[in-house]
């Protein structure tokens with residue numbers, strides 16, 4: 001479904017691509033692939049129209065599973081395995097109504113069922129696990145298709161595309177931005193400051209309430225409307241490394257008209273634990289010298305969230321960027 005701000009997004013290079021029924025080799029695949037790659041090269045983001053989150057699953061996720069999780073007692077939520085990019089983030093002084101959890105690692109061992117058993121011992125909430133698992137399975141299809149389209153669209157061969165996809169982990173993250181009186185009073189609230197994701201790709205699903213904004217090259221902010229059949233696929237910093245800078249990590253933020261609670265879900269890919277990410281050979285040549293040194297993902301996460309990188313506006317560049325005069 002095209003929306004009023006599509007023209008504005010398109011003017012800045014962001015495309016909306018309908019992937020319903022589009023499979024490798026099928027009619028429309030090459031055209032869709034070119035549009036996905038062009039949008040990614042322009043601003044590190046693309047809007048994807050899909051059929052992976054129908055009304056029933058959306059209702060089960062945002063009407064039940066996500067509210068049930070956030071309604072758990074704070075100590076139960078905080079008990080989830082934690083680390084710089086995993087686990088539960090509770091309300092903080094500068095973000096008093098924000099909560100988020102990234103815990104449902106879907107491709108590495110026990111995944112969602114283990115977490116569900118921890119939150120609701122004795123299997124008292126099987127529907128939660130079923131909903132999150134189905135959501136993850138459906139979003140995995142979008143992640144893999146878009147991930148392949150980006151690299152193929154940049155001219156990367158099948159073998160490298162497959163080994164890139166094999167090098168990733170996938171997890172579910174859900175966030176709640178509680179109703180804010182301050183935002184309601186002013187009619188506007190900045191819910192999450194501008195940032196780049198420390199991922200390969202983040203699939204962002206907005207529910208009902210708008211808020212996601214992408215930064216254009218001229219610094220202006222482009223609102224992405226929450227539409228039931230559309231997700232925003234956003235390039236994270238590690239995709240910039242893999243593509244040797246051809247795809248920039250998208251700068252984005254969340255702002256929303258105040259008052260209403262906002263829920264969102266993300267399905268993100270990150271390098272597997274212990275993996276070192278490097279620019280793909282096919283994207284490095286005499287005209288495109290490597291822009292990044294090999295990036296040890298665990299080391300980068302530590303640098304960015306715990307170490308000196310916390311204070312930097314571009315921690316990736318400081319951690320593994322090839323200095324301009326090297």
Ligand SMILES: O=C(O)CCC(=O)C(=O)O
Nearest residue numbers: 175197204206212254264
């Ligand atoms: O809630 C959203 O729409 C996006 C949130 C986001 O950008 C993030 O959690 O990194």
Ligand SMILES: [Fe+2]
Nearest residue numbers: 195196197252
């Ligand atoms: Fe983000």
